[in-house]
Amino acid sequence: MIRLGLIVNPLAGIGGAVGLKGSDGAATVSRALALGAEKKAGLRTLQALKLLVPLQEQCEFVTCPGEMGAIWLEQAGLSCTVLDLTLVAANQTCREDTLEAARLMLKEALDVLLFAGGDGTARDICSVVDNTLPVLGIPAGVKIHSGVYGITPVASAEVICQLVKGGLVDMRESEVRDLDEDAFRRGVVRARHYGDMRVPAVGHFIQAVKQGGAEVEELVLADIAATLQQEMEDGCLYLMGSGKTTQAIMAAMGLEGTLLGVDAILDGQLVGCDLNEQGILALLDNYPIRQAVLSVMGGQGHIIGRGNQQFSVTVLTRIGRDNINLVSTKTKITALAGRPLVIDSGDSRFDTDWAGTMEILTGYQDRILYPVG
Structure with missing residues (x-):
């Protein structure tokens, strides 16, 4: 049985469609919502979770209440244990909710922590988890410069499927990077390295076997x-x-x-x-x-x-x-x-x-x- 944690930042990527070049900060989120932005992170999470349904007998999920995880697992038809997480505000999640969720996840003896968000979410997860357990991001943000995400939500799910099925899944130290959004809005690209996390990834070995490679x-x-x-x-x-x-x-x-x-x-x-x-x-x-x-x-x-x-x-x-x-x-x-x-x-x-x-x-x-x- 593979024990998977799931944290969803439901506001990740909300500023992208309305041209705000990011989603960091309460002011940006409020402006995005006023411009008619729709939350997409949960739907992208659902894309990934649907691929795991055939393997549900081999997976056990631990997640957060409501839009931070439980709703999407329920919609996918996957059972889960919900953490006792009290949100900072009743009407909208924030960075502090992600940090507290990550702290609670560290107590859950997880095999892999899945999270949906962007580079800001990755920064928050990294600040708590560091390299203490494997993590894998489901891309849902505007800025995805960090190397901890799958190429697509489906790609992230495929890595978990390979792991559950006993495929060769590499462990890699991958960088967490984030842009300065204020500078980015002024046309200046300024990225910073915030740390590294251990990420499972379907590695080069499988590719090499298809090409006829062999170990000595x-x-x-x-x-x-x-x-x-x-x-x-x-x-x-x-x-x-x-x-x-x-x-x-x-x-x-x-x-x-x-x-x-x-x-x-x-x-x-x-x-x-x-x-x-x-x-x-x-x-x-x-x-x-x-x-x-x-x-x-x-x-x-x-x-x-x-x-x-x-x-x-x-x-x-x-x-x-x-x-x-x-x-x-x-x-x-x-x-x-x-x-x-x-x-x-x-x-x-x-x-x-x-x-x-x-x-x-x-x-x-x-x-x-x-x-x-």
Whole structure:
């Protein structure tokens, strides 16, 4: 089950059709409405949501009241949980409503946050969410300079469809940019970078496959190893799971790992080899900062419960879901044909709690987002 948040800025783009070159600020909105402007953001959101209706059994939506989300999900025939969001004003939403909605969404354990708006909305979302969770914009504004939106509402929906179906969906750091509207109205284009957010996108790999491209496994494993080495933090304990992929990472570091066991690395040195559950727990007692590196089992897609039972529910709970690093080649993920990754810990409640989506390191600074069943 993929858990999706939805925030709609119903006033996004309202100034465009009446020639106001933007929609920022209460004065601009009032003027646009006085000129006869119509709200279009909700309808553009509805375009995207209709594509998700066939996948509704695999999606769970969390949204805002009324025009900020619930109305459009209802019109699309999609059920949802509505946040307890009290709007600043009863008759018209504002920037503060978007900010508060984003803050509430951070508490909802989402896989992806969808939002409809323009660059101003993206700025607001970024100021709260930053890079803590994947976001994807449904374009509905006058100015769309930020790289966090789909090309069209339908394109945004297609990315979510690919994710739900288990397609290869890249994770990218994309810029949030916005124009100075006052300067723009004077004919001066002045854009500013306001931050970056993590955005799921159907990436170049699918295109390359159509052109006959193929991965060279040894090179990909070297790229994965190089990225992980660069990202390793001093003083952090790394528990390396079993498998050829993690073995390649160990070899790239000049360390002799255990192919079918669990090893521990601290500051580039082995501090534990072929550890059992108790050995791992003993290390966790001594090192409060820790991460685990797990590979995807080829053909079956297991990440927990096949060949790495040392990572028990007790161990995994202490490590935490956010501290799990998944590694795999894209060839191995493609071979799953859209089937989700599998957690088979022996505890059904734990397996359900850890379901959703997880990022997988698949190359040099290259990650995809993929469903976990």
